[in-house]
Amino acid sequence: MYKSWWKILSVVLLVYTFTAGILINVPRLPQLQETIRNLFFHVCMWFSMMILFTISFVNAIKYLRTGKFIYDISSRQYAAVGIVFGLLGYLTGSIWMSYTWADPNNPAYASFSSIAREPKLIGAAIALLVYFAYMVLRDSIMDMDKKARISAVYNIFAYAMLFPSIWILPRMLPSLHPGGEGNPALNFNDIDSNMRLVFYPAVIGWALLGVWITTLKIRLKILKEKKLIK
Amino acid sequence: MSSFRHIYTLFKKDLLLELRQQYSFYGILLYICATVFVLYMAMQEPEAKVWNGLFWIIQLFICINAVAKSFLQESRGRMLYFYSIAGPRDFVLAKLLFNSLLMVLMSLLSLILFSLFLGNPVQKGPQFIGLVLLGGWSLSLVFTFLAAIAAKAQQNAAIMAILGFPIIIPQLMLLMKLSNTVFNYSNSIPFVTLLLIIALDFLVILLSVILFPFLWKD
Numbered sequence A: 001m002y003k004s005w006w007k008i009l010s011v012v013l014l015v016y017t018f019t020a021g022i023l024i025n026v027p028r029l030p031q032l033q034e035t036i037r038n039l040f041f042h043v044c045m046w047f048s049m050m051i052l053f054t055i056s057f058v059n060a061i062k063y064l065r066t067g068k069f070i071y072d073i074s075s076r077q078y079a080a081v082g083i084v085f086g087l088l089g090y091l092t093g094s095i096w097m098s099y100t101w102a103d104p105n106n107p108a109y110a111s112f113s114s115i116a117r118e119p120k121l122i123g124a125a126i127a128l129l130v131y132f133a134y135m136v137l138r139d140s141i142m143d144m145d146k147k148a149r150i151s152a153v154y155n156i157f158a159y160a161m162l163f164p165s166i167w168i169l170p171r172m173l174p175s176l177h178p179g180g181e182g183n184p185a186l187n188f189n190d191i192d193s194n195m196r197l198v199f200y201p202a203v204i205g206w207a208l209l210g211v212w213i214t215t216l217k218i219r220l221k222i223l224k225e226k227k228l229i230k
Numbered sequence B: 001m002s003s004f005r006h007i008y009t010l011f012k013k014d015l016l017l018e019l020r021q022q023y024s025f026y027g028i029l030l031y032i033c034a035t036v037f038v039l040y041m042a043m044q045e046p047e048a049k050v051w052n053g054l055f056w057i058i059q060l061f062i063c064i065n066a067v068a069k070s071f072l073q074e075s076r077g078r079m080l081y082f083y084s085i086a087g088p089r090d091f092v093l094a095k096l097l098f099n100s101l102l103m104v105l106m107s108l109l110s111l112i113l114f115s116l117f118l119g120n121p122v123q124k125g126p127q128f129i130g131l132v133l134l135g136g137w138s139l140s141l142v143f144t145f146l147a148a149i150a151a152k153a154q155q156n157a158a159i160m161a162i163l164g165f166p167i168i169i170p171q172l173m174l175l176m177k178l179s180n181t182v183f184n185y186s187n188s189i190p191f192v193t194l195l196l197i198i199a200l201d202f203l204v205i206l207l208s209v210i211l212f213p214f215l216w217k218d
Helices: A006-024 A032-067 A069-100 A108-115 A118-142 A144-172 A193-229 B001-021 B023-042 B048-072 B076-085 B088-118 B125-152 B157-183 B191-216
Strands: none
Touching: A006 A032, A006 A193, A032 A069, A032 A118, A032 A144, A069 A118, A069 A144, A069 A193, A069 B088, A118 A144, A118 B157, A144 B076, A144 B125, A144 B157, A144 B191, A193 B157, B001 B088, B023 B048, B023 B088, B048 B125, B048 B157, B088 B125, B125 B157, B125 B191, B157 B191
């Protein structure tokens, strides 16, 4: 029981996110109106994605330092779940966007090419492409030991190159996306204090859920490996 | 001190190889000429923005072709030999140095060919040459390390493109943004962006020196 406290915390926080996130009083801004509630879902997806990729990066470093196979498995699984969260981030973002940015006179997909230029979207696309490439690289190597080592090296290299650029680039290009200056949704004046009461727990809840899913996947993978060895 | 000598010797070895079997140098040269000629056939005098975009994309492809062979040409036995006489750090630094030189040369050549065939919309010549050198250097650094990964994975240059394109996009965007300013006298070059590119280059060198020893072990 003492080990599963964080799983319970995750469920409690997410239940709180869904009820309070839909019920609390939010400021009604022009353009945004009620869609602002998507902040508790859309932004949290990106936060969780970054947290999961960071854990994957740390596991890659640990693998290179110790050579223990468990770190390689963790590194891969955290990257995979991070990709899922990234895709969910795009999904929630596209719902939000179609009510706020898209031209209401045309169907939403007609505004695609002008919206796809958004620096934040480019940054997220780069992040996802890097981790897709990581998966391709892993699958292209047969030897297990070599696969683990080379993909760990790529993981570290890509992470170290990627994150400065996706934090710096959006601040240098013109953007419609909120949070151009400073850290999106973390700024003190950015969001209503009422919403912050839901937003911070939501980030923690979603990130814990991601970690939980990944630990299950890691355990499954270890069982499969054991079966192979037998 | 001996480290410098190692790097110098390995660098000289690559240079001598290049000078003796010139097919790779001429191969890349021919690649540049053919590409620029095809572009010339497709569009005679593109406007400045198109010119800029085409120029950097061509640089990217030249770089992949020029750098890809640097690790692929070393056979297993030869790698083992290098392993016994030099450290991995010296080895990767020598490769980075050699590829930087190669790519800087190729960038200059392609700039000359571009301005001959496709017209020259650049108004601030010296600044643009500086930018081209910096850009060629940045591209060569990133792709040298990726070539090492691709060679270790026993894959061809295609995987290099898959691994490298997402990583290089931010640098390429910064370079294009910088070089968009040279088409007009009134624009000044943003200094912070320039510094950012140089900082990223040093980050790549640092990462290669740290990570290459792990790739090298077999």
